[in-house]
Amino acid sequence: MTVSGKKQTMGFDVPSSGDNSVVAATAQRGSSPQNCPVTLAAGEATPKRPETPFRESNEDEFASVPTPGRSAGKARQAIDIKAELEKRQGGKPLLNLVIIGHVDAGKSTLMGHLLYLLGNVNKRTMHKYETESKKAGKASFAFAWVLDETGEERDRGVTMDVGMTKFETKSKVVTLMDAPGHKDFIPNMITGAAQADVAVLVVDASRGGFEAGFEAGGQTREHALLVRSLGVTQLAVAVNKMDQVNWQQERFQEITSKLGHFLKQAGFKESDVFYIPTSGLSGENLSTRSLVSELTTWYSGLSLLEQIDAFRPPQRSVDKPFRLCVSDVFKDQGSGFCITGKIEAGYIQTGEKLLAMPPNETCLVKGITLHDAPLDWAAAGDHVSLTVTGMDIIKINVGCVFCDPKEPIRVCTRFRARLLLFNFEVPITKGFPVLLHYGTVSEPATITKLLSVLHKSTGEVLKKKPKCLGKSMNAIVEIQTQRPVALELYKDFKELGRFMLRYVGSTIAAGVVTEIKE
Template identity: 80%
Template sequence: MARHRNVRGYNYDEDFEEDDIYGQSVEDDYCISPSTAAQFIYSRRDNPLEEEYVSEDRAHSNYCISSHQLTGVEKAKLDLCLVRMKEVLGESVPEKVMIEALLNSRFDVQQALDSVLSQNSEQDMKTKDDETMSGGKTTKGKVRDSQTTRVESDVVPKVTKMTVSRKKKPAGFEVPCVTAEENGHNAFTSQKGHSAGDANANMGVVEILPKPAPPSQTVQASEEQAMVPTPVKKSGKTKQQIDVKAELEKRQGGKHLLNLVIIGHVDAGKSTLMGHLLYLLGNVNKRTMHKYEQESKKAGKASFAYAWVLDETGEERERGVTMDVGMTKFETKTKVITLMDAPGHKDFIPNMITGAAQADVAILVVDASRGEFEAGFETGGQTREHGLLVRSLGVTQLAVAVNKMDQVNWQQERFMEIVHKLGQFLRQAGFKELDVAYIPTSGLGGENLVTRSQSSELNKWYEGKCLLEQIDAFKSPQRSVDKPFRLCVSDVFKDQGSGFCVTGKIEAGYVQVGDRLLAMPPNETCTVKGIALHDEPVDWAAAGDHVSLTLTGMDIIKINVGYVFCCPKEPIKACVRFRARVLIFNIEIPITKGFPVLLHYQTVSEPATIRKLLNVLHKSTGEVTKKKPKCLTKGQNALIELQTQRPIALELYKDFKELGRFMLRYSGSTIAAGVVTEIKE
């Protein structure tokens, strides 16, 4: 204790020089000493005017209360009513005036408020009349009074109508016509204040907020106030709505967009054919092509040089087969082509379905070599299965590239044999003869790809189009730009900056930078930070575009391949149970209730179970031929109910054809194709 006494009684002036400042440290540039701190402490005793005003007001209030000889209950009631009036009027009206009004109205808050407000309104009008009579001139002694009147008139006299009720009614008031400059800082109405206004309406209180009022104490304006013009805060980043159809015509010089998938049996030469096509078009420079040739020779696969244009991964080049869907872009005279090279191996059919589901048209590549075409076309080959898959997924236009014709010396007989066999099968699959074209080609030699062949053997009997001319002749499908936005995720990866990226094809609608999107089925919202179309940043993208979206405001772990981004106002439905109409393909065992299948939908691959067999339908008319069948066999058209293990985002086929188709596979083969007719849950 002695140590503390010494400190308190210590004379600091003896230890510091004149330049030293008490409390100064090395890091501080200023200080406040104990002796000077008193000037910052407010004391009501130092303000005699306020003390006199407060004491006089309290004395007058006590006199009013004592003069009426109130009981304890009446005093409590008076305090409660006084609190309610202060919540409405604040400090704009003296307490003595409010007490007198409450005592005169027998504690009726509404009547007391009306009398106080009417008195202040009359005083304000009288003050304005006096100012008008005196020509707006005031003496120096009236400066303070005029300022006080102006402050009070900003809060009270503008209120001419008020409803105070203990019932739950919206409280409203009228505001005279004022300029935006005078009323711009007093925004009384806000959406966040509705709940507070309703709660106070139950208490019989209406809040009127002065200038510094917090947003939690707002009130709901009446219908009369809605007529008063109020300033609207405009954001500097206001998104401009675009005319998508007009912009699509302007983009790429008026060329139409077309999504093209390359399909066919393994080793039919799909990657080599399209790689050589891209090289001849100038999309791959000579230096890069020379590099591929040297590397393929070192690997002992010299003939795979052109295939490496699309097969970019080391595993694909080492194994010599396409494993994933390769994607690139090239242009013809009238179209911008998004090229997707699908794998042909049986093990990678799910990847092929992903590519085919995003395509508008297709090129079916077949090997013209003796024995090779038959191996792909017979049972177990991928030529038949790929043809059925693309037709079931909505592709109606097809070009058949009869590849490796140089190995059969461009024989017309071999070409016509292949055309006859394929034509019969494609008609059964649902393709129209006018929508199928047959073109003899040589992917390795580059014959009949970009220009018509100069080979004398081919020119003797073939006078049709080359492959590029046929691609340019495809009809562009109708884009669903008027429908709500839909994008199915095909890949997810982390961005270099904030947020993450998703890639996929926009199936419907359009998107702009800054849009809010909803991800289903996780039901999470995010914001579009950036859009890239073929690795080029753009401000918007529409239906048919393969885009990469940079998203923020959402965790990347909540997004998987197969999820659908949609418009929050018109979301896509997520379910685990739905009904569908299916067409059964060539199956070895009949399908029964409880049959396990693998559901392929867009980029989704989800295990599912056939829960019910509802009806067998007629193929052409769709009429019910048999109810509740016990099994389904080859070639039947039926209505079934499916149940998935996890929720998936689906659309009805009648609303969104692109998002209403699916495939069913079992034990490594495709057993059925279907369309969604009803979403259960």
């Protein structure tokens, strides 16, 4: 059993020392040393035996093999994660990019066309989408179908879930997340934005199109506020559908001045916001600079791809304890199941033990996959799929956090936080019900105490125990959740100390965790 146990923990690789283990095994069975060569020769088929890992194994038996756990610990010390990260992808840093904007601004078409121009979608597939979309009477949706893959998304013509794909620029490897723009799917959009480092905000340049997204009820403002509150500091604004207004410079300037003023209020630095005139349908100014004379007379800046390439890669928290927020759980073939999510901090290797919180269950990592390629290790910033065993799939939900058993994440139902309230009409009082969006979690909660109102820039206390909180205020409050949630303090883990509060379909506040109570 030790042999099969050893093979199992190694994933699907048979250890090169396999021959010795067979010798050891035969010796244990009491066969004479002279017989050993015979056993090996007769057992030429032995190397074919590592089908064992694929069998539905008894997980208790799996857990009872202590040795691999120790050796995995040694292996962990042996890896120089920073050097390995530099070697990976030829030294190209990883960038997680989310595409946001009002519904119908052309996000999916823009990115679908960019992926096609980069060769990520072959001509045959593209031709299939074109003919299918024409049959459905939606010829202009062909490129959007590259990212909107479900039947319902295609029927309704709107993105509903976060589509994820990968492409490369000259100096970066980019994980692209196409977030839904419709206000019914903002919770899905928050999940996508929480996993992003940088964002592309797509606005519609057509007459009335920009105004519909930007004025009251549009999603342009809310999306920009959300990504800023979730820690995105660099933003590219793709002013899309410029071909519909004949590439007019006046229209472009009108949009950038309105947006610029708002984005500055939202907390973006002017030097970190970049405006690019584009056309998702015709593909102008996406992967290469446009040659359209109406545009080149007044615009000589970067194309969208060049701008994505120019983003600064963020600092990854590889030195901190391991943290991964689960965004999906599914059953895999064979034993165990898979969880997917973004590694927020630390790194992981196959054969290591992990702790899942809040369920407080441990499991063993059997395999790691990044962009459909199997790996031995993965680090902060990677969107991975982990195959785990030794735990019941029923206990794991979207929003659970997998962490290092030696340094677990804290779990509580009550915590204190600093809130920044948005332009929200109803005053917030004690006992106010909200929906807490944290990482990939969406959890009903209540604001149980209003502790103080703070000065926006200095943070000094202006008023203690206020009766209610109004729009644009900064305050310290206590929040109680219905079920336990795994949280970190903002000062320790910025990625896991941020959250959003929503109420009846609109986002009312962004917050950071300052104190965990119980």
